[in-house]
Amino acid sequence: MTKPTLSLDEIRVGVSNIDQQILSLLADRRKLSLEVAKSKIQTQKPVRDVEREQALLEKLVADGRTHELDPQYVTKIFHTIVEDSVLYQQAFLQRLANPDNDQPLARVSFLGGKGSYSNLAARNFFARKHTKPAEIQCQSFKEVLEMVETGNADYGVLPIENTSSGSINDVYDQLQHTRLSIVGEITLPIEHCLLTAVDTEIDKIEVLYSHPQPHQQCSEFVRSLGTDIKQEYCSSTAEAMKVVAEMASPTVAAIGNASSGELYGLKSLKFGIANQQENHTRFIVVARKPVDVNGLIPAKTTFIMSTGQTAGSLVECLLVLRNHGINMTKLESRPVLGNPWEEMFYVDVEGNMRSDTMKLVMEELIKLTRYIKVLGTYPIENVTPTEIDV
Template sequence: MTEPHYSLDDIRENVTHIDNEILKLLAERRQLSLAVAKSKIQTAKPVRDQEREHALLLRLIERGKEEQLDAQYVTQIFHTIIEDSVLYQQAYLQKLTNPDSLQPTARVSFLGAKGSYSHLASRHYFSKKQTKLVELSCNTFRDVLHVVENGHADYGVLPIENTSSGSINEVYDLLQHTSLSIVGEITESIEHCLLTAVDTQLEQIDTLYSHPQPHQQCSEFLHALGGIKQEYCSSTAEAMQKVAELKQPNVAAIGNATSGELYGLTALKGNIANQQENYTRFIVVARKPVNVTPLIPAKTTLIMSTAQQAGSLVECLLVLRNHHINMTKLESRPVIGNPWEEMFYVDVEENLKSELMQSALEELTQLTRFIKVLGCYPSENVKPTDVEI
């Protein structure tokens, strides 16, 4: 018996039908995760149950084998689905905890024009909150904060650290002097490409436009090019605009390939960052702090100035250790106007309102010359549950 012959159009139609069914099932699954979140309010259970996630992934891997599906393929798909489920539940619970913040539309400030990395992070962050945006592009990090401080924007989105180039010092320095609170975070994958406006060859490029951070993050690639002229712009979006206007075979910009398409640019070469896995963590700031429900993982960020004597910082860090509070970031920055004095920025994985954190803050207040909480906010970094493949 011969197998029926299908035309390419028939096959594509079947694929489209299956894709539509997958989307419908994903939407149904997301709604069920919302029902799970509602039930957890009654039982006061945390959103994440990694033991159950582990058992779920193992079962799915075995079920996938029966369907001739590779274990890594199954795991990769369901890590993404689980992450979406966790963040969707977190967003729902946070809305219940902060009813005053319920807004169908939000005004958001960020560095650069449309297509900048800060712009992409803004859209990604608020899409998870199902919030429509009024987008306000700014020329400097200071302007991003200023428009929120004066009420022209509800939120500001700022890059704070990168896995390749490290901390973004200008942003840390500005946080010393703002009255705003950190209310959220998001980590974005940064995919740097060499973007051009006309067909050209890599050997012809002698001038490169971008923000200083991408220049730094792609320093090894730029060094290999040799003798390249680096032109600094206020954002990657401005760099792309500049190259689009010049339309010359010897100039290029560093930026995201998808963003480059907005300006008519194409990627001459991709993956040019020093590290293949290049991520930037962004923070979201607002005029009012948020309350974080104890059902979801939280971070607290604070700044402190210690006494100028041996062991002062160690004493402060021991307070966190003794309270079993995990520190995820420690950054020092000079205090402007006070030579050789440092201000320390600390990120910890703990809810500000927990007994542990309150007890630790009481002790830290006694040990420091100055201490201020910059914000407590939901942790958006959903670490995948490990399974042996």
């Protein structure tokens, strides 16, 4: 057996030195990406150049092979680097477009306490904006909106849809009546775990605490626990974790995030208990004033509309989008409270209200609908990885 030429401590020092070099190089790359954004302002080129990204990845994969690096490994690393570069440039352009919103501290309302998924989404979103959130914990989605509407919070963070359980109807219903504007979005991977306060076994669990959404997203696992399991619903996953921590019983558990559970002294009894392993929740960020989205940034617009009660009225509206080449990413219908059999349609499209095309689309939709309201135009934060054949 060949002995290493260096001691373990010497090897670790060498690895740490390389890690520091990598961090320094990543910082240098970020500075250059900012210069790219400044250049694109002059040339009016969009932030994303997919052809350039594709050529870059192909060259990096080829160069990586000369260093005996796996193509998937190289691709995964640079997908992350490219995503950071795109979001960094977008944030810079948005600060220029909205100088009044550029602040180091912002009051942010969200559902639940520390460690709730809404709390994690808020921290992730504002970390990208280099803004520290002053966190305001709320017990309901309505309270999240009211805190912003009354000026007690600058922003509110709300979950809007999940890849497993679908749309979060309570939030859609609240948006019918708010005066706030959607100013951002973020998609967060949801990693549900079974959390307990003491060492125990799964077959000893009798009561399961969580918000209704995680209960629904983990329904297959819950069913596997048997028909005698009791499900208790809490206002948030944070409240569920707090309850289980206080009870400190081997027969109770919570569904929540593993790292958040550690904040409450909980242990993960089982990981990955969601029905779908690819489980993501999309969150929206609301504020009292809309944001101006730089035309170089890919944008999304959300609006609500009520169509006539005649056959084909919705189809006519959707044809307006198709005829103008506007891609619709979401269509959700919800009943109008107090008006039986009448529905309000929530629509997400890829488009910027600053553009002539979207202005023309709205003019045509106004003629076809009984009611229409733009809830907001905001940057698309989900950077789709550029695919290459490796």
